[in-house]
Amino acid sequence: MAATKKKRPQKNLAAGRPPTIQKPKSISxxxxxxxxxxxxxxxxxxxxxxxxxxxxxxxxxxxxxxxxxxxxxxxxxxxxxxxxxxGGDSSRVLMQWLEPCVPLRKDAAAKGAARLRMLEVGALSTHNACSKSDMFEIERIDLNSQGEGILQQDFMERPLPKDDSEKFDIISLSLVLNFVPDPRGRGEMLLRTLQFLHKPQGRYGDSQPLKSSFPSLFLVLPAPCVSNSRYLDDGRLIDMMESMGYVIAASKTTQRLVYYLWKRESASVSVEKPFPKKEIRSGPTRNNFAIVVG
The missing domain is CATH 4.10.860 (DNA Excision Repair, Uvrb; Chain A)
Structure with missing residues (x-):
């Protein structure tokens, strides 16, 4: 009599990422x-x-x-x-933008200054371009991490910083915001980033490259979220981010992705005006990606 196979327990959507050391089979x-x-x-x-x-x-x-x-x-x-x-990981684009800052930070490190602090939300790997740059002290978090060096944590439940020592110079949300299923939740996530970033005034001395790049939010989305949504386009996203005190420092669009570096300009954590879900483009081929703020 053949042995009865034990059924594997079903995993739900929050079951966790596969270990990053395992190389996935190639898929088109x-x-x-x-x-x-x-x-x-x-x-x-x-x-x-x-x-x-x-x-x-x-x-x-x-x-x-x-x-x-x-x-x-x-x-x-x-x-x-x-x-x-x-094409590699998205942080390569970020490091291209930050290239003028790299020698400044290396010089500062040689004089004993601390590295810039980065919070990488939804981290998949500890070997991306940011990690290899030696420019940052990086804290990596993910909802269901199984990889060493990545803390299992929900950004929306992460304890708020007690003081400046727990704040960051840059936060990375690379292909994270689009997986938040609720438009209001996306807006809340963007607004919450401000509570974890340093205030801009006086932190980066007289260095123009540093002052023009930090403190900042690196945001990556699938291109159709911005280029083909009924409720969001580039102009509306810029207006939304500016209402939070961010200004656009750099951007890049490819066929698949859109990359932004948003520099924090305001010291306050607030929204100047609400952004409800509002149709700005019509058509049967549009998607329903939206961000609601306020």
Missing amino acids: RKTTKTIINKLHLLEKRRLQAKSKGDKKEEDAINAEIEELGGLEKYQQASLQGQSDDR
């Missing part, structure tokens, strides 16, 4: 995009069903998510998208 760019988009849509539908109290629909969507491979599959696709043959 088209498949990567399809997996990520499908899981985003299912997660949105799941939350809608949960808010309506429709347990049957929520369970059905959870089953569909599991059939696709859940968060593990999503993160495999994300890691594959950051591999060298797909």
Whole structure:
């Protein structure tokens, strides 16, 4: 009589990232995009069903998510998208922008000055371009980390800094905001970054490259979130960020991604005006990505 196989326990969407030391099997760019988009849509539908109290629909969507491979599959696709043959990790763009600051920081380090502090939210690896630059003291967090050097923590539940020693010169939100399923939650995440950043006045001395780049937020989104949304375009995002006290220091758009470096200009943590969900572009091919602030 054949031995009965034990069923593996099902994992839900919060089951955790696969260890970063494991190299995922190669999957095509088209498949990567399809997996990520499908899981985003299912997660949105799941939350809608949960808010309506429709347990049957929520369970059905959870089953569909599991059939696709859940968060593990999503993160495999994300890691594959950051591999060298797909253009490498997004922090390479950031380090290109910060190139004028590198010799200044190396000189400061030689004189015993502390490195700049970075908080990397949704970290996948400890070997990206920022890590190799030796420019930053980096704290890496992720909702479901299984990798060494990455703390398992929800940014929205991270304790607020007690003093300046616990604040950061730069925060990285690379392909993080788009996985927050609720538009208001995205706005709250952006606003919360201000509470973890240093105030801009007087921290970087007379160094113009440092003063023009820090303190800052590095934000990366899938390009369609900005280029093809009913509710968001580049102008509205700029207005939204400026209302929080950010100004755009650098930006870059590729076929797949949009990169921003937002410099904090205001010392206050507030929103000057609300940004509700409002249609600014119509058309059947538009997506529903939105950010609600205030």
